[in-house]
Amino acid sequence: MHNRIREFMRRPAAFLMAAMAALTALPSLASYDINIPPPASPVAAQMYDLHMFILWICVAIFIVVFSAMFYSVFKFRKSQGAKADVNFHESTLIEIIWTVIPFFILIGMAIPATRTVLDMKDASHSDITIKVTGYQWGWQYEYQQDGLSFYSTLSTPWSQIGQPGVPATEAKGKDYLLEVDNPMVVPAGKKVRLLITSNDVIHSWYVPVLGVNQYGIPGFIKDTWFKADKPGAYKGQCNQICGKLHGYMPITVIAKTENEYADWVKQTKTKFALPEVAAAVGSAADASPVAPAATAEDSNKKYTLAELEARGQQVYTANCVACHQANGMGLPNMFPALNKSKVVLGSKAEQIKVVLNGRPGTAMAPFARLSDSELAAVITYTRNSWDNKSGDAIQPAEIKSARK
Amino acid sequence: MSATNVAGHAHDQEHHDHRPTGITRWLFTTNHKDIGTMYLLFGLAMALVGGFLSLGIRLELFQPGLQWMQPETFNSFMTLHGLIMVFGSVMPVFVGFANWLIPMQIGATDMAFPRMNNWSFWLLPPAAILLAASFFVPGGAIQSGWTLYPPLYTQSGIAGDMTILAVHILGASSIMGSINIITTVLNLRAPGMALMKMPLFVWTWLITAYLLIAVMPVLAGSVTMLLTDRHFGTSFFNAAGGGDPTMFMHIFWFFGHPEVYIIILPGFGIVSQIIPAFSRKPLFGYASMVYATASIAILSFIVWGHHMFTVGMPAAGQLFFMYATMLIAVPTGVKVFNWISTMWRGSLTFETPMLFALGFLFMFTMGGFTGLVLAIVPIDITVHNTYYVVAHFHYTMVAGASFSIFGGIYYWWPKWSGKMYNEGLGKLHFWWTTIGFNLTFFPQHFLGLAGMPRRVPDYALQFAEWNMVSSIGAFFLTAGQLIFMYNLWSSYRAGKKAEQKQWEGADSLEWTHLPTPAPYHSFETAPVIK
Numbered sequence: 001m002h003n004r005i006r007e008f009m010r011r012p013a014a015f016l017m018a019a020m021a022a023l024t025a026l027p028s029l030a031s032y033d034i035n036i037p038p039p040a041s042p043v044a045a046q047m048y049d050l051h052m053f054i055l056w057i058c059v060a061i062f063i064v065v066f067s068a069m070f071y072s073v074f075k076f077r078k079s080q081g082a083k084a085d086v087n088f089h090e091s092t093l094i095e096i097i098w099t100v101i102p103f104f105i106l107i108g109m110a111i112p113a114t115r116t117v118l119d120m121k122d123a124s125h126s127d128i129t130i131k132v133t134g135y136q137w138g139w140q141y142e143y144q145q146d147g148l149s150f151y152s153t154l155s156t157p158w159s160q161i162g163q164p165g166v167p168a169t170e171a172k173g174k175d176y177l178l179e180v181d182n183p184m185v186v187p188a189g190k191k192v193r194l195l196i197t198s199n200d201v202i203h204s205w206y207v208p209v210l211g212v213n214q215y216g217i218p219g220f221i222k223d224t225w226f227k228a229d230k231p232g233a234y235k236g237q238c239n240q241i242c243g244k245l246h247g248y249m250p251i252t253v254i255a256k257t258e259n260e261y262a263d264w265v266k267q268t269k270t271k272f273a274l275p276e277v278a279a280a281v282g283s284a285a286d287a288s289p290v291a292p293a294a295t296a297e298d299s300n301k302k303y304t305l306a307e308l309e310a311r312g313q314q315v316y317t318a319n320c321v322a323c324h325q326a327n328g329m330g331l332p333n334m335f336p337a338l339n340k341s342k343v344v345l346g347s348k349a350e351q352i353k354v355v356l357n358g359r360p361g362t363a364m365a366p367f368a369r370l371s372d373s374e375l376a377a378v379i380t381y382t383r384n385s386w387d388n389k390s391g392d393a394i395q396p397a398e399i400k401s402a403r404k
Numbered sequence: 405m406s407a408t409n410v411a412g413h414a415h416d417q418e419h420h421d422h423r424p425t426g427i428t429r430w431l432f433t434t435n436h437k438d439i440g441t442m443y444l445l446f447g448l449a450m451a452l453v454g455g456f457l458s459l460g461i462r463l464e465l466f467q468p469g470l471q472w473m474q475p476e477t478f479n480s481f482m483t484l485h486g487l488i489m490v491f492g493s494v495m496p497v498f499v500g501f502a503n504w505l506i507p508m509q510i511g512a513t514d515m516a517f518p519r520m521n522n523w524s525f526w527l528l529p530p531a532a533i534l535l536a537a538s539f540f541v542p543g544g545a546i547q548s549g550w551t552l553y554p555p556l557y558t559q560s561g562i563a564g565d566m567t568i569l570a571v572h573i574l575g576a577s578s579i580m581g582s583i584n585i586i587t588t589v590l591n592l593r594a595p596g597m598a599l600m601k602m603p604l605f606v607w608t609w610l611i612t613a614y615l616l617i618a619v620m621p622v623l624a625g626s627v628t629m630l631l632t633d634r635h636f637g638t639s640f641f642n643a644a645g646g647g648d649p650t651m652f653m654h655i656f657w658f659f660g661h662p663e664v665y666i667i668i669l670p671g672f673g674i675v676s677q678i679i680p681a682f683s684r685k686p687l688f689g690y691a692s693m694v695y696a697t698a699s700i701a702i703l704s705f706i707v708w709g710h711h712m713f714t715v716g717m718p719a720a721g722q723l724f725f726m727y728a729t730m731l732i733a734v735p736t737g738v739k740v741f742n743w744i745s746t747m748w749r750g751s752l753t754f755e756t757p758m759l760f761a762l763g764f765l766f767m768f769t770m771g772g773f774t775g776l777v778l779a780i781v782p783i784d785i786t787v788h789n790t791y792y793v794v795a796h797f798h799y800t801m802v803a804g805a806s807f808s809i810f811g812g813i814y815y816w817w818p819k820w821s822g823k824m825y826n827e828g829l830g831k832l833h834f835w836w837t838t839i840g841f842n843l844t845f846f847p848q849h850f851l852g853l854a855g856m857p858r859r860v861p862d863y864a865l866q867f868a869e870w871n872m873v874s875s876i877g878a879f880f881l882t883a884g885q886l887i888f889m890y891n892l893w894s895s896y897r898a899g900k901k902a903e904q905k906q907w908e909g910a911d912s913l914e915w916t917h918l919p920t921p922a923p924y925h926s927f928e929t930a931p932v933i934k
Contacts, residue, residue, distance in 0.1 A: 015510065031869040034850045036786060047782045051853075054780055058773040065740065069765065073754075076683075082907075084684040085749040095692045098741045099734060106730045109780065114723060116782040121719040161862065162469045172468060174538040176862045188821030196716070201556040202649055208855040213714045213785045217650055218555060219643020220715030221491060233865075234923065239789045239857045240713075243556055244476045292486045304452060363476075 032120040040234055041226050046116045046213035054109055120211070123225040127320075128194035130184065134196075134203025134216035134238065136365045137245035141184050146265050151324060154248050155181045161248075163334050178235040181318065183252035185268075188231045188263040198223045199369065201243060206358065207236030207251055215240055228255035235282075244363045259286055299372040299396040305380065308393055312381025316373045323363065330385040348394060351379055352402045368403065372396035416849050423924045431526075434518035435924065436503045437820075438527050443500030444813075446528055448889075449874040450492035453536065455882055457485035458931055462844075464861050465871050477863035479547035480618055484535060486550030487567070489576045490667065492532055494805050499524075499581050504820060506585060508914035509603045511594025512602045513927045516587035524581040531573040538563035540553040549859055552627065558634055565634070568627045575620040582613035582620075589613075592911075600694070602689060603912045607694050607814035608673030611701045615662045615669075618705075623659040626652060650715055652817070658709035665704040667801060668768075670698060670786035671808030675761045677912065679743050679809050681748030682758035684909035689742040696742075703732045704707065713784045722781045729779035733772065740769055755907075756830030760811030763838050764804060771799030774849065789859075792852025800844045810837070810888070812823030814815060818902030822921030825899060827890040833884060840881025847873045 039045040076082040138153035158179055162168030173179070186192045196205055198216035206213045228234065236251035249380040256264060268337040303311075317326070320338075324330050330337035338344050343351050355375060359364035367375065376394040383390040423429065423438075431908070433764050460481045464472045470591045473481070501523065508649060509516055538545040543561025546552070557564060589610045593602070627650070632638040633764065641644020641652045680687045687693060709725035743765055752758070772927045774796040778784050787793065817825050847870035863871065913933075918926050 032850075032864070033854050036853045037855065043782075044786070047786045050780060051777065051783045051786070054777050055781065058776065065744065065769065068765065069744050069747070069762075072744060072750070073752065073762070076747060076750050077751050078684070078751040078753050082749075082751045086685055086748040088749050089686040089688050089746070092688070094741075095689055095738065099738055102734050102737050106733060109776075110727060110730060113726065113780045113782060117697055117719055117722055117726070120782060120785065121722075124683075129565070164470060166471055167471070168469050172865060174865065176468060176481065177862060201559070206789070206857065208786050211785065212779075213788055215715050217643075217648075217716070220648070220650070222714075222717070236855075237857050237860075241479065241547070241553075241556065241859040242472075243547060244479070246479070247475065247857070247862050267568070374603065375636065390680055 039202055039211065040209040040210050040232065042229070043116070043120055043226065044209055047211055050112060050116060057105065057109065067166045073115050082366070092172065111175070120224075123191075123223045125191065125194045126225055127190035129189065129195060130186070131195040131197070131221070132184075132205050132216065134198040134205065134242070134249075135201075135369070136243050137238075137363075138201050139184075139203075139205070139238075139248040139249065139251060140199075140369070141182075143265070144151065146269065148265070148268055148269075150182045151318065152180045152182045152184065152251070153319075154245075155179045155322075158322070158325070163331060168355055175235075177248065178237070178252065179252045180250055180252045183233070183254045185254045185256060185261065185264050186228060187258050188228050188255035190258075191225055191227050193222045195226045196224050200343060200365070202240050203242045203249070204239035205236070205334055207232035207234055207253055210232050210236075212236075212254065213239060228253065231255045231257055231260075246359065249250055254308055299400040301373070303376070305375070305384070305391075305393045305395070307379045308380035309384055312372070312377035312378075312379070313385075314379040315370065316381050318365065319370070326381070328388075338382050339388060341388075344388055345390055348379075348392060348398070349402065351383075352394070352399060355379060356399070356402060372399040375399045408426075418857050421894040428615035432522065434514070436507050436514045436518070436521065437520050437922065437924065439610075440500045440503030440505075441820075442525050443496045443503060443528075446525070446532075447493045447495075447497030447500060450488050450496070450532060453532075454485050454493055455885070457481045458487065459879060459882060461485060462875040465863070465888055466875040467872065468863055468865060468868055469788075470862055473861070476544060476547055477860050479549075479859070480539060480545035482859055483537070483546050483549050487535060487570075488532075488665075489801075490550065491571070492535070494801065495574075495810070496528060496576065497809055498609075498612075498667075498805075499578075501605075501670060501674065501816075502581075502585055504816070505619065505914065506588060506606055506609060506828065507592070508918060508922060508926055509606050509821075509912050510589065510597050511917075511927050511931045511933065512588060512592035513925060513930075515584050516592055517584045520580050522578045522586065523583055527573050527577040531570040531577070534566045534570040534573075538566045541566070543721060553656075554628065554633060554649055554813035558641070560634075562638045565631065568631050571627050572624055575624050578616050579620050582616040585609055594927070594930040594933055597880075600691065601933065603668070603673075604676035604690065604693055604697075605673035605912075608669045608676070608697055611697050612666050612669045615701055615704070619659040619662045619666075620653060623663075626655040626659065650712075653712050653930060654708070657711045659688050660702045660711060660739075662701070662706045664797070664800070665700060667805050669701070669770075670807045671764070672697065674808045674812040674815075675764050676763040677741065677910075678757045678815050679746050679765075681714055681815070681907045681909040681911070682755065682761070683747045683752055685746060685750040685912075687742070688745035688748075689738075690775060690920045692738060693742055696738045699735040700732060703728065703735070707732065710779060710784070713781050722725055725782045726779055729742055730776065733776050733779075735779065736772055740765065740772075753908075755814075756825070756827060756834055757815035757907075759831060759834040760807045760814065763834065764807040767799055767803030767807065767838075767841070771796055774799065774850070781850065786855075787852050789857055790832040791848040791856050791858055794858050795845050795852060801847070803841055807837075807909055811835075813892070815907070816914075817895070819918075819922055820908040820922055821896055821899070822902055823895045823899030824902045825891050825895040833887045833891065836884035837881060840877055840884050844874050844881050845875030845877070847871075848875075 036048050036051060038046045041058060106274040120351055126387050128145060130144040131144060138151055140151050142149040156179055157170065159170040160172050192358060196216045197215050197220060198218040200218060203216045205216060210228060212224055212226050214224045232255055234253040323335035324338050328337060332339040343354060356366060356368050358364045373396045376399050378398045379394045383392045430442060448662055464478055541562050543563060545563045546560045546567050548557045589606055629640040633640050633642060639647040641647050642650045676687055676693060707729045709721055709727055710729045778796060814825060814830055850871050851867055854867060856863055902920050905915050913923060917931055
């Protein structure tokens with residue numbers, strides 16, 4: 001018995017496997033999890049079950065195959081006197097058997113898998129549709145039927161993340177790297193169809209507990225769907241390398257009851273209405289989502305400095321704070337300060353160009369997706385905040401003419 | 405095959421054993437043994453560079469937060485780690501094995517095109533320099549991952565062009581090497597050395613060489629399209645101009661999937677030499693092994709879509725690629741069963757080469773299982789681009805290809821150098837590497853199942869514990885490789901003289917017909933094989 005244990009310990013890989021198996025018996029500690037987290041949608045549940053099914057088949061095959069191997073290792077050792085049977089080196093019958101049996105095992109696996117594939121692909125009869133656009137480095141969600149459009153970016157402060165040479169100054173919160181400013185909100189128990197694309201490079205919208213993982217390909221729109229079983233918060237991340245901040249563009253989906261969802265739509269419409277609707281809506285909460293072209297954002301409108309600064313602060317908070325910080329100081333060596341910046345205090349045309357086109361090869365993404373008035377406002381804000389006192393007011397028309 | 409008078413041969417060979425000296429020997433050599441040595445040393449050097457990059461990765465991932473490098477530097481580290489290990493280390497090392505062993509194993513005196521052989525090697529250092537230098541140019545090294553997907557790739561600075569050039573050079577080297585191998589195997593076998601009598605190592609390289617010729621040009625085409633999209637106004641992968649980023653994925657993976665079989669097939673061949681030798685029995689099911697290898701190679705051309713299951717592909721495409729990928733499990737399983745049957749009713753000893761071969765068998769098969777799991781589309785949707793995939797390909801490429809390489813180096817070291825390595829240190833290296841490897845990569849399965857994406861420098865708190873374990877494992881694993889290098893170095897300098905036939909059960913021509921160390925020129929007269 002003692003010898004057996006010693007010989008078992010001599011096979012570290014086997015020992016490790018046993019240790020891992022033993023760990024599954026322990027109550028699951030959040031951080032030493034070894035399996036897929038509990039699924040939150042019917043498709044994710046099918047994926048979970050399929051994985052368990054395949055895993056157990058693999059474990060069974062593993063045990064059979066490696067019992068044979070370990071048996072050989074122990075039984076046919078030269079040191080114990082085993083003599084080689086040099087004539088045992090061929091058998092057509094055995095080859096046929098161990099070709100055919102695995103083939104049938106594979107068919108057994110493929111049948112349930114096929115059913116799930118067909119289920120996953122069926123995005124018909126959805127209750128709502130949301131267009132998802134990946135950006136470097138955040139997500140845009142557009143609810144066409146509700147007239148909503150907003151951006152969803154990381155809200156974990158950089159003081160929790162730290163940077164090379166400068167340790168984090170704040171302890172990491174429990175949703176570290178998984179929290180966003182504006183989550184996607186959906187009705188629980190309803191089929192949500194997603195139209196996924198990208199504005200620049202390939203991203204991937206990945207929320208595993210909901211069973212969704214699909215690339216956003218720039219220039220193409222492809223659909224998928226999910227149904228959240230119940231109300232709750234579901235987290236995910238961008239899942240295709242997309243440049244510098246690939247690891248910093250998370251996803252949060254909040255599923256609400258039908259009534260809560262309807263309330264959310266009403267409130268959010270005033271906050272994030274599509275540009276065509278902005279002028280018409282004002283504070284009215286139930287304007288039609290389809291607005292006539294005449295009320296499209298008027299880039300010829302002139303705003304006062306105070307109006308621009310106020311709006312600019314909102315835009316800055318939503319789009320620029322993550323990197324350039326609320327105090328405009330940026331992060332040394334990582335994100336430049338806008339306070340006392342030569343670019344911000346220099347030529348207007350030059351700053352407009354940088355904001356519109358970004359700086360390729362750096363983390364400064366293009367912001368041409370913002371409207372003329374939003375860009376005019378935020379640029380005005382930077383030129384008149386903190387220690388910057390240029391007195392410049394940029395009007396939307398200047399942005400419009402700078403766009404190519 | 406019949407043993408021949410090795411002593412008589414040894415006497416003949418000594419007259420031809422004078423070899424050139426100095427740096428020009430290495431620059432101008434056309435000798436397959438010298439070229440093999442250079443490939444092996446180059447691969448070792450690149451493994452150290454790639455290993456350094458992997459330590460940078462695991463260092464940053466030791467804890468959540470950004471402590472050691474900017475995110476873009478991390479992206480470059482993980483990209484170059486992949487490119488250098490695959491193209492700069494594993495592939496050249498296997499070509500080094502091919503150069504050293506194929507002529508000896510088939511009774512030929514050298515490769516069919518010795519001068520082209522020299523050129524195939526000397527293309528590699530400039531390519532390596534291009535890749536290493538790309539870290540230091542404005543914009544830094546590329547960040548796209550070794551898979552080079554546009555449009556992200558298109559955003560690269562000058563490093564993007566340096567990398568494309570390096571890939572072209574590496575591809576040209578592989579294509580020329582493959583032409584050489586195929587011509588040598590088909591034309592220079594000694595009388596009596598029928599194709600179905602060749603050692604399986606030669607078969608696996610013959611098939612690998614065909615794969616290389618088929619797919620390296622496809623890679624070359626894809627990176628050339630990246631180049632023209634970047635600089636010459638084309639829009640192959642840019643929707644605004646009528647192109648499609650997805651097309652790049654199709655073309656790249658049409659190369660990429662056979663590429664991973666290119667990486668493993670020579671390893672299968674090495675293990676097929678080692679296991680019979682240490683079982684003192686012929687390889688079980690030789691013919692089936694040949695057919696299984698060929699089946700794997702052919703099937704490898706029709707499975708590329710499994711790298712793209714999440715691209716938004718129609719269900720019919722997902723199903724086709726799922727079924728085809730699952731099918732590859734059949735011939736692969738056949739090989740595993742044949743290796744185990746080789747051991748069955750054998751007379752086994754467990755010197756270092758055999759330990760690595762058994763470690764390969766155990767852990768490559770684990771990698772095969774996770775591959776089967778990944779083939780199932782709904783499961784892939786959950787774990788695509790997560791650490792589950794990273795675990796899968798490290799099990800197959802490190803516990804698979806690299807273990808077979810270690811086994812092969814220890815196995816043939818006496819034949820190449822005439823010295824024996826230290827067996828105790830060899831066994832220590834094996835156990836250290838096995839423990840370190842599993843500590844590093846087994847927890848990554850858990851991370852992937854839990855939903856941690858790959859190619860990220862930072863992560864949410866629920867991933868912290870397994871990442872720490874994995875990082876500790878990585879440093880431990882790397883440290884153990886010093887034992888390997890020390891063992892070979894001290895053996896080379898002052899090791900015990902090796903036996904002529906160091907391994908009792910070895911039966912291929914280099915062991916039965918040639919002295920140890922193998923002479924500079926061997927089989928200048930072809931042996932007759934009965």
